[in-house]
Amino acid sequence: MTSTAPIIDARGVWKRFGGLAVLKGVDLSVAERELVFVIGPSGSGKSTFLRCLNRLEEPDDGSIQVDGIELLSPKTDINAARRRIGMVFQSFNLYPHMTARQNVMLALRKVLGQNKDQAATVAARALDRVGLAERMDHYPAQLSGGQQQRVAIARAIALEPRVMLFDEPTSALDPELVGGVLNVMRELRQDGMTMVVVSHEMAFAKAAADRVVFMADGQKLEEGPPAQIFEAPQHERTRAFIRQIDRH
Amino acid sequence: MDGLNNFIFSFFNLKVMAQYLPLVAQGLALTVVLALLIVVCGLALGLLLAVLRSFGIRPLNWLIIFTVDVFRALPPLVIIVLLFFGLPAAGMSVSGFAATWLSLTLVLMAFAEEIFWAGITAVPKGQWEAARSTGLTFLQTLRMVVLPQALRITIPPLTNRTIAITKGTALGSVVGVAEILGAAQSAMSFSANPSPLTLGAIAYLVLFVPVVALGRWIETRFAWKR
Numbered sequence: 001m002t003s004t005a006p007i008i009d010a011r012g013v014w015k016r017f018g019g020l021a022v023l024k025g026v027d028l029s030v031a032e033r034e035l036v037f038v039i040g041p042s043g044s045g046k047s048t049f050l051r052c053l054n055r056l057e058e059p060d061d062g063s064i065q066v067d068g069i070e071l072l073s074p075k076t077d078i079n080a081a082r083r084r085i086g087m088v089f090q091s092f093n094l095y096p097h098m099t100a101r102q103n104v105m106l107a108l109r110k111v112l113g114q115n116k117d118q119a120a121t122v123a124a125r126a127l128d129r130v131g132l133a134e135r136m137d138h139y140p141a142q143l144s145g146g147q148q149q150r151v152a153i154a155r156a157i158a159l160e161p162r163v164m165l166f167d168e169p170t171s172a173l174d175p176e177l178v179g180g181v182l183n184v185m186r187e188l189r190q191d192g193m194t195m196v197v198v199s200h201e202m203a204f205a206k207a208a209a210d211r212v213v214f215m216a217d218g219q220k221l222e223e224g225p226p227a228q229i230f231e232a233p234q235h236e237r238t239r240a241f242i243r244q245i246d247r248h
Numbered sequence: 249m250d251g252l253n254n255f256i257f258s259f260f261n262l263k264v265m266a267q268y269l270p271l272v273a274q275g276l277a278l279t280v281v282l283a284l285l286i287v288v289c290g291l292a293l294g295l296l297l298a299v300l301r302s303f304g305i306r307p308l309n310w311l312i313i314f315t316v317d318v319f320r321a322l323p324p325l326v327i328i329v330l331l332f333f334g335l336p337a338a339g340m341s342v343s344g345f346a347a348t349w350l351s352l353t354l355v356l357m358a359f360a361e362e363i364f365w366a367g368i369t370a371v372p373k374g375q376w377e378a379a380r381s382t383g384l385t386f387l388q389t390l391r392m393v394v395l396p397q398a399l400r401i402t403i404p405p406l407t408n409r410t411i412a413i414t415k416g417t418a419l420g421s422v423v424g425v426a427e428i429l430g431a432a433q434s435a436m437s438f439s440a441n442p443s444p445l446t447l448g449a450i451a452y453l454v455l456f457v458p459v460v461a462l463g464r465w466i467e468t469r470f471a472w473k474r
Contacts, residue, residue, distance in 0.1 A: 054381055056377050056380065056381060079380075079383045079384070079385055080383065082380065082381055082382065082383040083382070083383040085381070086381075086382075087377075087378075087381040089374060089377065089378060091372075091374050093372070093374035093375055093377065093378035094378075095375065095378075095379075095393055095397075096397065097396050097397055097400070106379075106382070106384070106392060106393075107379075107382035107383060107384060110384055110388050110392065111382060111383040111384060152378070155378075155382065156381075156382070159382060159383070
């Protein structure tokens with residue numbers, strides 16, 4: 001145990017859909033400023049686990065602490081907790097009836113209670129940070145997939161969350177648009193953002209992750225620095241998965 | 249008199265039309281009032297029910313679905329007649345105007361609820377998740393993210409249905425409401441000439457052609473900006 005308490009501390013997280021156990025007692029603790037990559041075959045439960053970390057998915061059992069808040073306690077104001085947990089989705093999920101700037105402003109105004117001018121300024125700054133200052137007044141349909149995903153990142157970081165969750169942020173993108181999104185994520189990391197990333201971008205994981213977690217069948221099978229997981233995996237399932245990935 | 253003259257005398261008798269124009273115009277005014285009341289109340293109630301349904305409270309939803317199905321299944325005229333001739337037997341009497349208003353409001357409410365509900369469920373789940381993940385509450389998400397998108401989707405079917413049901417104000421003539429058709433029929437009886445009915449048809453066109461055009465305008469106005 002290090003001297004500082006982990007910013008995310010999930011223990012024994014279980015999730016069942018009907019009779020099917022998708023998560024079977026997953027533990028994960030993430031230190032501040034750490035970038036943790038979660039990999040694994042599809043159906044391994046990695047996305048479900050990530051969605052438990054802001055309670056978009058309600059775990060059946062276990063405990064999750066984020067920034068000192070007991071996420072699963074009935075006394076917790078989940079909406080207040082979620083301000084500190086940014087999330088980026090595979091399908092961007094921008095609000096199509098709002099411009100990029102309005103997308104970012106909505107929660108600033110309604111959740112943080114900023115007035116219109118404040119929110120507009122903060123939103124402009126966030127969009128500038130993801131390189132979209134010139135596209136602020138475009139509607140999502142007028143933006144490329146990569147630009148949409150960067151707006152989605154701006155929407156999350158504008159709230160100044162303590163941690164950011166990325167659920168396959170580049171999986172829906174054309175290959176030539178992936179780089180721009182990864183660059184933004186790299187910069188976030190350099191600024192010290194704590195990040196948990198579910199993704200298949202192995203090159204990015206090798207270059208940027210502090211730790212890689214391998215999940216299969218609803219369990220965490222193995223974790224360690226990228227060099228260890230990618231070069232010398234301990235578990236047979238991990239080896240098979242890495243071989244599979246490397247072939248592509 | 250040959251056939252054509254006979255036809256013109258019966259349906260386009262200018263003298264009769266001029267005489268009964270004020271009566272039909274009053275009917276038009278009454279129809280406008282009745283239609284506005286039905287549209288406002290029916291759509292508001294329909295939206296309210298759809299919003300309540302989105303809370304997912306099961307017994308409440310069963311009740312909503314049952315109510316909506318009943319009013320979608322019953323012919324509006326049956327409801328009007330039931331209210332107008334049935335309620336007095338129970339010691340409550342309603343005017344023809346009230347019976348027509350209430351019946352068509354309930355029918356519009358039922359159809360509007362289904363259309364609004366379809367619109368709400370058509371908004372992708374990811375929209376809810378994105379909004380909730382930023383800390384917006386369920387109601388804030390519904391109001392600011394989901395409903396604006398749902399309403400855009402629902403505008404074409406909603407305008408169609410609203411126009412169809414609002415035209416049912418003509419059914420009020422059965423229970424003595426002097427709206428356009430009722431007024432025109434009275435005029436026809438007084439004059440022993442069907443020309444006032446032509447006048448009535450013209451009045452309906454005067455009222456509803458702009459409404460149809462307005463519906464089309466709203467559809468284009470609220471289309472996605474791309």
